[in-house]
Amino acid sequence: MIEEPGFTVVGPSKSIFRRKRFLLPFGISVATALAGVIALFASGTVALPFQGITVVRGMLASKRDFFQDPEVRRILMAHRIQVHVTPVGSRDIVHRDDLDTFDFVFPSGQSMAELVYRRREGKPTNPYKPFFTPIVLATYRDYAEALEDAKVVTAQAGGDGLYYDLSVPALIGVIRGGKFWSQFKRKDQSLLKNNNRIIAQTPDPCRTYSGSTYLGLVAFAENGNQVPAGEEAALRLARDIKPLFAIEGQHGEELAPKYLAPEGRTFAPVVVIYEHQYLAHQFAEQDRTGRPDRERVLLYPDAQHETVPELLAFTPAGSRVGELVSRNPDLRRRALELGFRVFGSGGSFDDSELAAHLRRRGLPTPASGLGDTEAWLPPRELFDKMIVEVGGCE
Template structure:
C-alpha cells in the first residue's frame, strides 16, 4: 500500500441501552396479556386473589352498613374471598320484610334481630346470630345547645373533660319534662349562646316504623316516663305509648341519614338534637382530625343518664352468611378496623359492654388527640319492654302500617 495513501477507519456500531421506562413498555407490548397480568399481580402482592373463589354475600343492612362500605373493610373481606352486596333499609323494615334470597341481614339493634330469629325458628329455619361490635345510642347536638342545657343543670360535662367538653351526660327526666311542657329553646336562653331558635325542645329521631335507633329511643323515653320501669303488660304498654306519642317526632329518614343530616353544614338549623349511634360521631371526629389536624369542636354528644346497651346482631341465614359472621366477629384485622371506624369492637378489648371504652380504643383516640367518652357508674341502666310489647308501642306511636302483608 502506498505510504501516502490515507488510512480509512473501520465503522463502529454503538449499542445503547434504552431507558428503563421504554424497556418496560417494549416488554409489555411484547408479552401476552395473561403474562402482563401475572407480573402486575406479583408486583401488587395480590397473586392469589384471582385464583380464589369470591363469594358474593347478599345482605340487608341498616346503619351498620357503614362498616361494610368502608374501602379497607372491603379489601380485607376480598382477601378472605368475600364481596358483600348491600340492600339498605331501616332495622324494623328489615324485620318486617321477606328475607328469602339473602345470606345475612344486619339490623342495628337486638329487637329487630330477635324478630327475625323468632320467625325463622317458628318456620323451622333457624338463624345464627353474631355480635361483632357495639355502638351505643347517643343524642348528638352542637356546643351552644349543650351549653344552654348546662345552664339549667340538664346537661353536665363528663368528668375530666376540660373547658370545652365534647361529651355531656344528659339528665333524661328533666329533659323529657321540657319536651312534655312544650318548652322552646328561647325559653331556656339559647340566645345567650349566639343562636335564635323558637322551636320546641326535643330530640329528633328517624322513622320509628323503620329505625332501630328511633325504636330504642322510644323505649328509653317510655322507661323514664314509667318511673324507671319498662311496661310489662299490654294495657300498661298501650297507656305509656299514648302518653309519650307527642314527645316523639317521626322524620321519615333512615338512621344513617339522620347522622348525615346532623353532620351536614346545615344540620344545626334542621335538627339541634338528633338521635344517632356513637360510632357515627366518633368516625366523624377521626376523619376530621386526620383531614384538618383538629377535632370538630362545635359538635358534641349527650349521653343519656338513663341508658341502654345496644348490641347490633348480624343474622346469618345461610352457610356463607355464617362464614361471614364468624369472620367479622373473630378476625383481628377486621375487629381492629371496626375500632378505627368508631365502633367498640368486641374482640379488641374496646369496651365490649358498651359502657366504657376499652384500653385499645382509649389508646387509639388518645394518640389522635381525640377526647375519650366515659359513662358514670351512677347512670340508670334502662330495660326495653318485652319484644311483643315494644312492637305494640312502636306501632302505636308511629302509626305504623303492617308491612308484612305488603312484602309478600
C-alpha cells in the same frame, strides 16, 4: 479526472438493549418491578383476579356503613369476599318477603334479631356479634350550653367539652313544658336566637332501631325507670308519651348524615344517633384538619342502652363473613377506627380498646356509654304494640 466515490463498511450497531448506558438502569427497573410483582403475589393482591371471588348478599340496617367502608371492603377482598349490600331499616328486615334469599342480615339491635330468629324457626341461623355502640343524642355546642342552663345536661369532667350527661326526665320536662330555645342562655350569657320549641329529632320508630330504642328510653324514664307490666299499662304509657314524638312532625330514616353535614344546624338542633357515627366523624375531621370538630357534641342518657347488632348468617358464605368481622384482627382494628366498641375476651362488654384508640388520637374518652344504669326495653310483643301506637306504623 473524477474520483470514484468511496464508502466505508461499518459493523452492525449494537441493539439498544446491549448498550452499557442502557443496561444498568434497565436492569435496575426490571429487578424493582419483579420484586414488586413478587410482593403483590405474596400478599394475594395480584392473584385475586385469578382466584374465585365469593359475592355474599347481605341485608343491612344502619351498620351498613361498616361494610361500605373502602378499607373494610379491601380487607374482605383480600379474603376473596365481596359483600353486596341491600340497605333497609332494621324493622323492615323482619318483614321482607325475600328474607331467605340473602346470605346474612344485620339488624341494628337485639330485639330485631329475635324477630328474625322467629321467622326462620327450623332453618339454620348462625349469630355473630362483632361490636356494640350506645344510643346517644347529638347536638351543637351552643345548644348544649342552653340545655345546661335549663338543667337538662351536665358537662362530663375530662370530656374537654365534647361529652355531656343527659337527664332524660329533665329533657321530657322541657319538651312537655313547651319551652323554647330562646329562653335559655349560652355560656357567655347570651340567649339563643332560635324561637323554635325544644325537641329531639328521632328516626322513624316504625322503621329504625335507633328510633324505636329512643322511644323505649323515653318510656322507661317516664315510667319511673321500669318497664310496663302488661299490655294495658304498655298502651297507656305509649299514649302518654305519644305527644313527645308527634310534635316532631315527619320522621326521617337516618339522621346522622344530616346532622354531620355542613348545613346540619338548619335541620335540627338535637338528633338521636349512634355513638360510633359521631366518633367516626371526629376521626375523619382530625385526619382532614388536624383537630377535632368542637362545635358538635354528644349527650349520653343517664339510663343507657347498648345496641348490639347481630350478624345472622343463613348460609356458609354468610358465616364466613360473620367469622371474619368478629375475629379478624384487621377488621376489629377497622371497627375501632370507625368508632365502634369491640367486645373483650369471652364476648364481654368492654370499652378499653376504644378508650386506648381515643387516647392514641389525642381525644378524650367519654365517661358514659357503658355504665351501671341500663334502660330496659319492654318485652318484644308489648314493645311492638307501643311502637305502633306512638308511630302509627302501617
